[in-house]
Amino acid sequence: MHYLGVDVGSVSVKFALIDEKKNVVDTLYMRNHGVIPTVKKGLADFQAQLSNGAKVSGVGVTGSGAGFSKVLIGADVHKTEILAHAIGTLHFVPKVSVIFEIGGEDSKVIFLRDGIITGFEMNRICSGGAGAFLDSLAGRLDIPISEVGRLALHRENEVNIASRCTVFATTDAIHKLNTGYKLEDVLMGVCNGLVRNYLAMLYRKVSPPPYTFQGATSKNVALKHALEQQLGAEVIVPPHAPCLGAIGAAILALENPPQQTQFKGFELAKFDYHISSFVCPDCENHCEITQIMQSGEPIASNGSRCGKLNF
Ligand code: SF4
Structure with a gap:
């Protein structure tokens, strides 16, 4: 069994795969060129660099772009960057x-x-x-x-x-x-x-x-x-230092295992996703609502201050 962690930051997206004993199988660090293309390419590249086919039993996401990515990837666990980084670091430097x-x-x-x-x-x-x-x-x-x-x-x-x-x-x-x-x-x-x-x-x-x-x-x-x-x-640079948030997210998925993972698979490139946005006209806040569209239908929506259009 394997657990995938994804840390979606403003500048980079990090991926980590761990086994059921929390051993790090592999990590990947990518520049963020837009959350949808980067996550799609990252998962495809990550699958290609894994030597054996990995069965993913749970996925954790973290980072400033984790809200949309959770829907995009089909993640089971979404935790704050602070917690994910702390968990990832404690794994290598417990004290x-x-x-x-x-x-x-x-x-x-x-x-x-x-x-x-x-x-x-x-x-x-x-x-x-x-x-x-x-x-x-x-x-x-x-x-x-x-x-x-x-x-x-x-x-x-x-x-x-x-x-x-x-x-x-x-x-x-x-x-x-x-x-x-x-x-x-x-x-x-x-x-x-x-x-x-x-x-x-x-x-x-x-x-x-x-x-x-x-x-x-x-x-x-x-x-x-x-x-x-x-x-x-002295300052310790732990192993996999650029990807500790992703490792922490994977550990959090392992420690909070779903009965059945929502993971959509490494072949995310096959899915037709794009971003759409509009301004809500219902009050003077004029929130800019951003949505992930799949086959013409919104599957995630964000940006509503009152919350009525967020899902
Ligand atoms: S989403 Fe809510 S807060 Fe934003 S403009 Fe519409 S009604 Fe107003």
């Missing part, structure tokens, strides 16, 4: 005290004691502490994002980058390069600034280690270094 996650457009800090979530901070409004900024800066500098961390660790001089706002940070980084600073020094300055801003926004309540660092940005060795320097402690 974790603080989880640091710097995502693409949102970031979080989760506090735990004895395996129980005691609090969290989350940032969805300002991307000053998020990885999308680093991504766009790398694109502007024509550097592969995978190279940023390695290059930054070769810095020779301290460079302070104005990091409170990503717009100013980008301008400041370009300005520093134009005034002769080395690329490596500027990249480390950017990583230090991003971590400084992230901690200032979300980590006001200091808690003792063990600490973990996850999300796609955890592959950036300079960000990990900056986090360790500023926290003054």
Whole structure:
């Protein structure tokens, strides 16, 4: 028996398959190019990379796009990102005290004691502490994002980058390069600034280690270094760090097994799905209602403030 977890974020979609002993069979990380095409392609690619045909007995979804994805995929369990990330991390680091996650457009800090979530901070409004900024800066500098961390660790001089706002940070980084600073020094300055801003926004309540660092940005060795320097402690990057939310969702599906899974199968590409939207004319809120259509019929609807059109 296998359990599938899917974490649908604003920048990426993560898939994880576990067996009945919670061993991770495989994971997949994809850029989000729209929830329907990405989930369809992701499931097809994921099936192709699984060496043996896997019988899925339950599916868990999480993430900011989980509401629609639950209907799309036929998921059995829908849990918050905080819970899914905590469960996924506890699987590998049972004594974790603080989880640091710097995502693409949102970031979080989760506090735990004895395996129980005691609090969290989350940032969805300002991307000053998020990885999308680093991504766009790398694109502007024509550097592969995978190279940023390695290059930054070769810095020779301290460079302070104005990091409170990503717009100013980008301008400041370009300005520093134009005034002769080395690329490596500027990249480390950017990583230090991003971590400084992230901690200032979300980590006001200091808690003792063990600490973990996850999300796609955890592959950036300079960000990990900056986090360790500023926290003054070691930070563990658990296995499958970019996909721990999906692993947590799969574990939650395993621990809350459905009698019969609603999973529509890996061959989701065969289904005719598209998005439709309209503005509700029934009151001055003029809510924009978004619907998933299948064969001309809405199968999920979202965006209604009063709730009457959500299903
Ligand atoms: S969905 Fe409800 S709140 Fe939104 S415009 Fe229609 S009646 Fe008003």
